Amino acid sequence: MIRSLPLLASAAVLASLAAPVSAEEVDPGAIVALQFAVSGNHKGVRASGAKGVCLKGQFTPAADAASLSKAPQFGKSDPAMPVPVTARFSMGGGNPKVSDKTKPTTRGFAMRMQDPAGDMTFVVISAPVFSTRTPAQLLEFLQVRAPGPDGKPDPEKIKAFAAKNPETGRQAAWLNARPVPASFAGTDYWAVHTYTLTNAKGEATKARLKLVAADKATLSDDELKVKPDSFYADELKERLARGPAKFDLVAILPEPGDPTTDATADLPEERRTRTLGTLAITGIEPDSTCDAATFDPVVDLPEGIAGPADDPMFAIRSPAYAVSLSRRSN
Ligand code: HEM
Secondary structure, eight states, rough: OOOOOOOOHHHHHHHHHHHHHOSOOHHHHHHHHHHHHTTTTOOSSSSOOOOEEEEEEEEEEEGGGGGTTOOOHHHHOOOOOEEEEEEEEESSSSSOOOOOOOOOOOEEEEEEEETTOEEEEEESSSSSOOOOOOOOOOHHHTTSSSSSSSSOOOOHHHHHHHHHGGGEEEEEEEHHHHHSSSSSGGHHHEEEEEEEEEEEOOOOOEEEEEESSSSEEEOOOHHHHSOOOOHHHHHHHHHHHOEEEEEEEEEEOOTTTSSSSOOTTOOTTTOOOOEEEEEEEEOOOHHHHHHHSSTTTTTOOOTEEEESSOOOOTHHHHHHHHHHHHHHOO
C-alpha cells in the first residue's frame, strides 16, 4: 500500500543540512534529505538500502507461537499452508554502487508476511544495535557526515560528535570486529527495537526479534580480496537454485532492568529465547514487486504484536520511509 506522503519542507531541509540540533522534535524529511546527501544524492533509489534484491518466500510459524502472540501469522501452524512473504535484502545507505565487500555497513532484510487480516512487516539489520538512540541524534550523526563546501565531510566534526556520543560508535565497532558475510543469507539480522507480543488471553510479552540464519557463512580477508564489488546478487541466485535460504524468527526475552527503549543498547547474550517460526526465502522477484511501496515496520503490524511507543527511533521510521518513497518515485 502506498501511504500519504509528508511534504519535503525544502526550507527546513536545507536549514537542517547545517543547523545544530537542539529540539527533540525532528522533521523526518530533514533526516531523509541528509541520508541522501551523505550518500551522494543518487536518483530513483532508497535513502537507505539503495542496493538490494527483491525476493519471495514463506513463513511457517512454530507450533507454540500462538501462545505468545495472537497475530494471524503465528496461528497458522499447518506446514501445508505457509504464510506468503515478499522480502528484500539490501546494503545499508543510499549509494546503489556500494561495494558488497564493505565491512562497517549493515546488510538489511525487509519482509512483509502477508495475511488478509493484516500484514506483518519487519525491517531488520545485520547488527544487534542501531547507530543512534534518538532522531535528533541521528540528524546530527548525518549532519557531521554531510559533504561541506569542498565536497567532503569534516573529519574533525565526525570525531567531536563521536566523542560526545560514544553509543553511536557501537554499531560500527560491532561490524568491524566481525568478518564480512559471504551471503545476504549467511548472516543473522536484528530488529533492534523491543516489541510487545500479546496472546489471545491478553498476556503480554516483551521481545527483541532476531532472524537467525540456518547457513551462516563469512569471508576471510583473503577470500574477500578476490571478490568483485557486487557478488551478493549472483551468490543468492545460485544458492536459491539449490533450495530455500532459511531463517528462524526468534524472540529474545528481556529481563527486568534490560534496555527496552534504546536501539543502541544490546541485550546480554544469555537471555532466554523462543522460536516463533521459520522464514524460507524461495526465489528472486522483479525489483518492481518491492519498489512500489515501502516496507513499513511501524504501521504494518497486525493485532498481537506492537512496536515500542517509548523507543523514539521506532515511530519516525514510517514517515521517513514515506518521504524516501516519494522522492525515489518522482
Ligand atoms: C529514525 C530511524 C530510521 C530512519 C529515519 C530510517 C530511514 C530509512 C529510509 C528513509 C529508508 C528508505 C525507505 C524506502 O525508500 O522504502 C530506509 C530503509 C531501510 N531501513 Fe531504515 N531508518 C531508520 C531506522 C532503521 C532501523 C532501526 C533499521 C533496522 C533495524 C533500519 C533498516 C532499514 C532497511 C533494511 C532498509 C531497506 C528497506 C528496503 O529494502 O526496502 N532502519 N530507512
